[in-house]
Amino acid sequence: MGELTMPALRATGVFRAADGSRLTVRRTSWWGGRHELREKETVLAKAQPRGFWRREIVIRFDTQKYVLRPAAFWSRSWHLDGAGGIRLLEIRPRGVFRRGAHVKVMAPVDVELLVFAYHLVYTRWQEEAAAASAAAS
Numbered sequence: 001m002g003e004l005t006m007p008a009l010r011a012t013g014v015f016r017a018a019d020g021s022r023l024t025v026r027r028t029s030w031w032g033g034r035h036e037l038r039e040k041e042t043v044l045a046k047a048q049p050r051g052f053w054r055r056e057i058v059i060r061f062d063t064q065k066y067v068l069r070p071a072a073f074w075s076r077s078w079h080l081d082g083a084g085g086i087r088l089l090e091i092r093p094r095g096v097f098r099r100g101a102h103v104k105v106m107a108p109v110d111v112e113l114l115v116f117a118y119h120l121v122y123t124r125w126q127e128e129a130a131a132a133s134a135a136a137s
Helices: 111-136
Strands: 002-005 012-017 022-029 034-039 042-050 056-061 064-070 078-081 087-095 098-105
Touching: 002 111, 012 111, 022 111, 034 111, 042 111, 056 111, 064 111, 078 111, 087 111, 098 111
Parallel strands: none
Antiparallel strands: 002 012, 012 022, 022 034, 034 042, 042 056, 056 064, 064 078, 078 087, 087 098
């Protein structure tokens, strides 16, 4: 499919598809937790957290609305649900001391949406790790 590069402590990442196209994922607001997916200058998708705890992330991709939410309150796994609550993806970490993730595709999904959802989950994992590190010191 391609290669997703997300440098540590950066607000942007790049997905280079096998066909040569390039997508950019970036945080547009640090405090608001807003993100967007772009192809050149065209915005393909936007995301922002919702709710009191800001755990759910609403994604607007194309003309559709998707919700990215944790599998459970203390879980590090995430689900992407589409219209009617249809589960599209499950993203879970490989393990405590292992990098990367297992991505389970449960229904047809655009590659761009998959990349964006993974970027959002990966960013959330980095934020949680930074918060845990700060709390421990």
